[in-house]
Amino acid sequence: MAKKILMSVSMRCQKCRSEALKIGAKSTGVTFVGLEGEEKDKVVVIGEGVDAAGLALRLRKKVGFTDIISVTDVDTSKN
Numbered sequence: 001m002a003k004k005i006l007m008s009v010s011m012r013c014q015k016c017r018s019e020a021l022k023i024g025a026k027s028t029g030v031t032f033v034g035l036e037g038e039e040k041d042k043v044v045v046i047g048e049g050v051d052a053a054g055l056a057l058r059l060r061k062k063v064g065f066t067d068i069i070s071v072t073d074v075d076t077s078k079n
Contacts, residue, residue, distance in 0.1 A: 002031065002074045005045045005052045010064035020063045027055055046074055 011017050017035060020043050024033035030047035045055065052071050059066040 002048050004072050004074045006069040007043045008067045009043050016063050023058050
């Protein structure tokens with residue numbers, strides 16, 4: 001079952017946003033990466049077997065303060 005990980009990331013500029021998306025896309029098992037929120041300050045990652053804590057650690061190192069908001073199951077089967 002795929003997981004949807006929603007994280008709040010401290011991003012001050014467009015370069016920070018693109019770096020956060022690159023880091024999310026490089027993680028193994030990821031099928032979708034995007035930005036949410038009014039100020040585009042939340043990163044959404046959907047995939048199977050994605051390590052939320054490891055991803056948050058990499059984002060903290062490269063971009064800035066990162067906080068995991070939620071990890072939920074997503075049904076990706078198309079009927």
